[in-house]
Amino acid sequence: MNDVTFARALHVLAIVLWVGGVGMATTVLLPALRRLPDSGQRIAMFQDIENRFGPQARLSILVAGLSGLYMLVRMDLWDRFTSLHYWWMHAMVLVWLIFAIMLFVIEPFVLHRHFAAHAKVNPDAAFRKLHSLHIVLLVLALVTILGAMMGSHGLFLG
Secondary structure, eight states: OOHHHHHHHHHHHHHHHHHHHHHHIIIIIHHHHHTOSOHHHHHHHHHHHHHHHHHHHHHHHHHHHHHHHHHHHHTTOGGGGGOGGGHHHHHHHHHHHHHHHIIIIIIIIIIHHHHHHHHHHOHHHHHHHHHHHHHHHHHHHHHHHHHHHHHHTTOOOO
16 A cells, blocks of 8 residues: 555545534434423533534544645645636635634634523524534535545546
8 A cells, every 4th residue: 555545545534534423413413402402401412522523523624634735745736726627626625624714713712602602592593503504514515525526536527
């Protein structure tokens, strides 16, 4: 196994853990929590689960970013960013940036306080907004994964 194969395997594994977790939170966890009658319990359970998944998500984001950058440099793929045929390369970087900024900057320094305050005033609206954000991020990630898989196997759109 060569270094690029190993980097690609790490990249895919990291994305499976990261986006799989987002999918689970979006399609299963948040809808289940929204049905709990006690808003205090809802918030406590969400924060407990988020605290457990957060380190895994941050590690996955780091591994995906570093392995992606390694492949980009090692295979000298910079020219792909000059062609719309490789739109999914731009999308991968954009999705990675959005999630990295969310997990490393916005969530710890802004979102925790904002969500907690909003959830105390109107827990249903806070969870609706949180769920909507997760839906948008999941769809963006899934479209990117679909495009990357199709594009990396020769199917170009555009």
